[in-house]
Amino acid sequence: MVNRSFEGQSVTVRIQRFNPEVDKKPHLDEFILTLEPGTTILDTLREIKNEQDGSLTYRRSCRHAICGSCAMNINGKNMLACNQPLNDHLDRKGRITIRPLPYQPIIKDLVVDRSAFWEQYQRVKPWLIPPEDIPEKEFCMSPEEVEALKNAEKCIMCGACYASCQVIGLNKRYIGPHALLKAFQRVLDPRDSAPGERLADVAGDDGVFRCHSIFNCIDACPKELNPTQAIETLRKLAQKRQAFEAQRRERQKSLIEPTPTRTAERSGV
Amino acid sequence: MRIFIIQRISAIALVVFLSLHMIVVHYPPGHLDFSRVLERLADPLWKAIDIAFLAAVLFHALAGTYAVLTDIERVTPLKRILAGILVVLGIIGVAYGTFTILSFQPPASLSAVH
Amino acid sequence: MYKSTGFISFFLRRFTGLVLVLYLGVHMWVIGAATKGAETFNARLEVFESPVLKILEILLLAAVLYHGFDGIRLIIVHYFDVTDYRKSLFYAAFATSALLTIVGGIPLLLYALEMLS
Numbered sequence: 001m002v003n004r005s006f007e008g009q010s011v012t013v014r015i016q017r018f019n020p021e022v023d024k025k026p027h028l029d030e031f032i033l034t035l036e037p038g039t040t041i042l043d044t045l046r047e048i049k050n051e052q053d054g055s056l057t058y059r060r061s062c063r064h065a066i067c068g069s070c071a072m073n074i075n076g077k078n079m080l081a082c083n084q085p086l087n088d089h090l091d092r093k094g095r096i097t098i099r100p101l102p103y104q105p106i107i108k109d110l111v112v113d114r115s116a117f118w119e120q121y122q123r124v125k126p127w128l129i130p131p132e133d134i135p136e137k138e139f140c141m142s143p144e145e146v147e148a149l150k151n152a153e154k155c156i157m158c159g160a161c162y163a164s165c166q167v168i169g170l171n172k173r174y175i176g177p178h179a180l181l182k183a184f185q186r187v188l189d190p191r192d193s194a195p196g197e198r199l200a201d202v203a204g205d206d207g208v209f210r211c212h213s214i215f216n217c218i219d220a221c222p223k224e225l226n227p228t229q230a231i232e233t234l235r236k237l238a239q240k241r242q243a244f245e246a247q248r249r250e251r252q253k254s255l256i257e258p259t260p261t262r263t264a265e266r267s268g269v
Numbered sequence: 270m271r272i273f274i275i276q277r278i279s280a281i282a283l284v285v286f287l288s289l290h291m292i293v294v295h296y297p298p299g300h301l302d303f304s305r306v307l308e309r310l311a312d313p314l315w316k317a318i319d320i321a322f323l324a325a326v327l328f329h330a331l332a333g334t335y336a337v338l339t340d341i342e343r344v345t346p347l348k349r350i351l352a353g354i355l356v357v358l359g360i361i362g363v364a365y366g367t368f369t370i371l372s373f374q375p376p377a378s379l380s381a382v383h
Numbered sequence: 384m385y386k387s388t389g390f391i392s393f394f395l396r397r398f399t400g401l402v403l404v405l406y407l408g409v410h411m412w413v414i415g416a417a418t419k420g421a422e423t424f425n426a427r428l429e430v431f432e433s434p435v436l437k438i439l440e441i442l443l444l445a446a447v448l449y450h451g452f453d454g455i456r457l458i459i460v461h462y463f464d465v466t467d468y469r470k471s472l473f474y475a476a477f478a479t480s481a482l483l484t485i486v487g488g489i490p491l492l493l494y495a496l497e498m499l500s
Contacts (some may be wrong), residue, residue, distance in 0.1 A: 076386055102385060164385050166393060171342040205348075209273045210340070213460045214389035215469050229464055238270060277461070280454050287451065302428060303421040330404045337397050366411060372418045 006035045006087055006094045013044055015056065016099040018106050026106065028097070029053070041081040041089065041098070042070055045110075058110040065222055068158030072110050073099040078160035078220040101163035103172075117162050120176045124183040124202065131193040135256045139191045152185030152230065154223045161217035161227055173206045177217040177227030180208060184230035187237065190255055195237075196245035203238035211235075272332050279329040286322040310373035323366040331355040388473050396453045399446040406443060437495035441488040448480035448487075 010032055018026040031048045039047075042063055049056040061067040063082040070081040074089050075097050089096050104112040161177040168174055175183075183202050187195045202208050208231050217227040237244050293309065294301070309315050335355055338344045344351065413431075416424040430436070456476040459465060465472055 078385075164387075166385060166390055167340065169385070170340045171345065173342060173345060203270050205339070205345075209270055212393050213457060214387070214393045216385055216387050216389050218466060218469070219387060219389075226466055229466055232461060232464075235273075235461070239274070277458060280458065284451060284455065287447070303417070303424040306417075306424075307421075326407060330400075330407055333400050334404055337401065362411065365415060369411075369415050369417050 004092075006090055007037050009035060009094065011035045011086065011090055012093070012095040013048065014095060014097045015045075015048070015110070016097075017056075017109050019055070019108060035086060035094075039086045041074060041084045041086050041096070044086050045081060045098075056110075057108045066156055068156035071101055071158040071160045071163070071222070073101055073163070078102075078164045080158060080160070080222045083222065101159055103163050103165075103169045112163075114159060116172050117159050117176065117178065120162075120174075120179045121157070121182065123175060124179045124186070125194075125198065126179070126182045126186065128186070128189065129192055129194040131191070131252050131256075133252075133256050139255050141190055141255070145188075145190050148188050149185050151225050152181050152188075155181060155225055156223060158222060160220040160222060161225075164216035164220040166214055166216070167210055167212060171206075171210070174210045175202060175207050177211075177231070180211070180234060181225060181227040181230045184234055187234065190248065190251050193248070193252060195248050196241050199234065199238045199241045199244065202234055203241075208234045208238060272335070276329060276332045276336070279325045279332070282325045283322075283329055286318075286325060289318070290322065307373055307375060310370065311375050316370050316373070319370050320367050323370070324363055327359050327362045327366075331359045388470055392453055392456075392473050392476075395449060396457075399450040399453075402443075402446050403450060406446075432498070434495040434498045437491055437498065441484070441491050444487050444491070445480070445484040448483050449477070452476040452480040 011034075013031045013033065014028045015031065016026050017023070017029045031052055033044070033047060033052075040063075042060055045056065045058055045060075049058075058072070058081075059069040060082065061069045063070075065080050065083040068080075071078060072081055074081070074084065075091075078101060081098075086096065098110065100106055100110045100112045104114060104116065107113050155178065157178065159178065161181075162168055165174075165177055168176055180202060183198055186192050187198050192198075211228065211231045213228060213232075215228055218225075221227075294306075310319065332355075335348075335352060338351060339348045413427045414424075416427045431440075453476050456472050459472065460469075
């Protein structure tokens with residue numbers, strides 16, 4: 001937010017609290033502490049919980065941006081707490097506001113109920129549906145085909161994108177950028193033998209045609225993934241579903257056997 | 270899906286139609302009244318263009334309204350009823366509009382509309 | 384709601400869309416007077432010759448232009464990967480529609496002021 005460093009100075013951390021046993025609605029609590037160099041937002045939450053208010057509740061695990069547990073809403077934007085220096089998100093007066101991920105019911109403080117998120121993920125069948133013939137050694141995918149899947153594979157299921165999408169805010173039945181990114185990964189995978197079925201599933205009323213290109217998901221993603229582009233690609237493929245499926249069946253024939261280039265390489269030509 | 274595609278197509282058509290409309294109807298200076306409209310619509314080509322314009326606008330507007338309303342979770346179960354109402358409104362709109370456009374006949378001419 | 388340029392674009396697009404649907408109804412009602420003859424038609428058009436409504440026409444122009452350019456932006460987004468330019472595209476659409484609103488709105492404003500004097 002500001003370039004200024006607040007190291008060694010007092011900072012104000014405002015956290016949204018909600019204890020269902022006691023509170024009627026969420027409210028903001030303020031905590032003051034001194035900023036040590038290199039402190040992340042997650043470090044700050046731990047410090048507050050250990051030294052000021054033991055009832056502060058939040059999710060965390062790996063603390064290095066791979067488990068996806070600590071996604072929350074910092075100053076109005078969704079991000080992970082563990083890889084963000086606290087200093088980067090302080091305003092001119094040294095304040096930061098931490099709230100839970102939006103559009104989901106709050107269980108307590110910064111912990112939200114993510115069941116809708118996971119249900120939508122299950123809905124796109126996020127597993128490989130292999131062809132009937134399986135090769136003895138390996139599927140011979142080309143480097144381009146592997147590259148096309150790289151982005152979607154990096155997803156850590158943190159939920160930052162899902163909770164930034166206004167379409168989700170309006171309609172919990174929308175499949176969501178996270179699941180559609182995974183659907184994209186499966187549809188583009190040449191080893192998968194049901195692209196037509198997958199495309200039909202996501203082309204329904206709650207799927208890819210509900211995306212309104214708001215782009216919040218790209219802004220929120222801690223791994224810099226691109227659900228919007230994945231959804232656009234799915235939209236184009238959904239319109240040519242049968243042709244794509246026929247293409248896949250063709251491709252799978254050569255997937256099991258080595259491609260001519262590889263045989264040439266092996267024989268040193 | 271088809272609604273989405275035709276929505277996009279009608280959008281592009283509207284950009285063309287609307288630009289044409291603005292340049293031909295609203296850009297020329299002077300007071301706009303019945304006789305000026307009649308001058309343009311006496312030509313059957315303009316009548317045809319305006320009817321196509323009307324159809325594109327009604328489709329885009331009603332499909333857009335459908336999209337906006339069905340985005341709201343509470344409305345989703347009612348989407349068939351909503352679609353039905355909007356289709357009826359569209360048909361009435363096209364019929365009423367076409368009838369109106371065709372009625373721009375110069376009084377001197379005694380030829381029937383059909 | 385989550386605040387961002389994407390959200391502003393989305394919200395304005397929807398809002399102008401709904402405004403335009405309502406306007407369409409009014410427009411069809413006015414033009415529909417043609418079936419009742421030239422006098423009724425001209426009388427209905429006269430209603431809109433008041434200065435207040437002329438000013439509202441400028442807002443209408445703004446709505447049409449915004450909705451149109453944002454729509455064109457959406458079509459570009461659909462056919463090209465604009466991830467890197469997503470913010471610039473939004474600003475370009477907004478700026479173009481604002482500029483054309485001013486260009487088209489000045490004659491309307493002058494006409495309205497003329498009517499007031």
